[in-house]
Amino acid sequence: MVKWRLELALVLATPVMSAWGCALLAGLEEPPVVHATTGVGAGGGGAAGEGGTGGGTGGHTDDGGAGGTAGEGGMGGSGGAPCVPVTFSVVEAIPDTDTRRPIAITGDATALYWVDEGEGSDEPAIRKLDRATGLASTLAVTTPKRPAATIVLDDLYVYWADSEQEPPCSGNPPPARDRVMRVLKTGGGGPLPVWVNCGRAEQLALLGSKLHWTRPSSHQVRRSNKDGTGVIEFLHDDPSDLDEPFSMALDDTHIYWSDVFTGKIMIRAHDVNTLTEFADAPVNASILKESWVALDDTAVFWSSSEGIYRKSKGPQASTPTRIAPANVAATVRGLALHEDTVYFTESINGAVWQVCKGGGQPQSIVAGQSQPRGIFADGTGVYWVNRGNGTLMRALR
Known part of the structure; x- marks a missing residue:
């Protein structure tokens, strides 16, 4: 059970692919016209696991916060919400x-x-x-x-x-x-x-x-x-x-x-x-x-x-x-x-x-x-x- 929790925490803590990386995979000629940036939202801390001592800390990526790293005995938090363009009616x-x-x-x-x-x-x-x-x-x-x-x-x-x-x-x-x-x-x-x-x-x-x-x-x-x-x-x-x-x-x-x-x-x-x-x-x-x-x-x-x-x-x-x-x-x-x-x-x-x-x-x-x-x-x-x-x-x- 401990091994399963550790593997899941590592998966959740993996950064989200940046907009640049998505552009390259899609075969676009140019990546977005911006240098590396920080997402608006940070990932929330992981909740303490059974017998754990604390939640994990949130992360940052280009597209919103990545999942938080697992706290001792806890799982990583979810990623923060990215900024998206405002839609006007x-x-x-x-x-x-x-x-x-x-x-x-x-x-x-x-x-x-x-x-x-x-x-x-x-x-x-x-x-x-x-x-x-x-x-x-x-x-x-x-x-x-x-x-x-x-x-x-x-x-x-x-x-x-x-x-x-x-x-x-x-x-x-x-x-x-x-x-x-x-x-x-x-x-x-x-x-x-x-x-x-x-x-x-x-x-x-x-x-x-x-x-x-x-x-x-x-x-x-x-x-x-x-x-x-x-x-x-x-x-x-x-x-x-x-x-x-x-x-x-x-x-x-x-x-x-x-x-x-x-x-x-x-x-x-x-x-x-x-x-x-x-x-x-x-x-x-x-x-x-x-x-x-x-x-x-x-x-x-x-x-x-x-x-x-x-x-x-x-x-x-x-x-x-x-x-x-x-x-x-x-x-x-x-x-x-x-x-x-x-x-x-x-x-x-x-x-x-x-x-x-x-x-x-x-x-x-x-x-x-x-x-x-x-x-x-x-x-x-x-x-x-x-x-x-x-x-x-x-x-x-």
């Missing part, structure tokens, strides 16, 4: 949004919110779509300011950044040309300034009671209370430390951001004024000078001219893994995470993609889009904006 333009050139989008349980940079007689504005009624409305008009491709929310407010190119940032004090703003989600009370100065704010991020924004041309990341009080240079004004910070993401311990001049992802602990290089993120400025950053509980994700990468959190973390190659992710203009999946827009090729966080074959959600930009995902589906033809799009589960 419908992909369509949202009707009657009355928008012209949308560039960023986000949402909550009741509404979608987006930035429309306007064109001609159509003024730049911050707009809202009620999910229940389908009615679109304008929360704020930013004229004569041009909004940046960033929009974030808290329970009460919508936040954005806008700017002008003239007058130049000279004189003392400098002209109050560029802004970070907020407006109630209801639209009541009109837009309110959070920060006004000279030097464009590019990307925003919220963490608790604090609002952060990058200023690439000023070599800064700034932070304030959400009402605009307590503004500080969170990362100091020194080109030797900060060149051109662009996109950023924060958790309770660190801030991560992309530097589109050096082509790096950087990291800094909130309580330590020391910057550390986290990973390479090369940018081909002749095509697109952007690199987008997002994170979940365990890993950081970013776009570069060479594709989309994932790396475990922390300054001493593991080597980055490419999860989407450059042929589908060289000009990413929007990056979003939800559950086990990374979603992104590829602007030049006009496509919207998904790929499992652990890697695998990227799957096209839809092609033929007109300059897709910002993207947002939640439990209902994926939402993005097409700047080229002024549409808000959705792929519903």
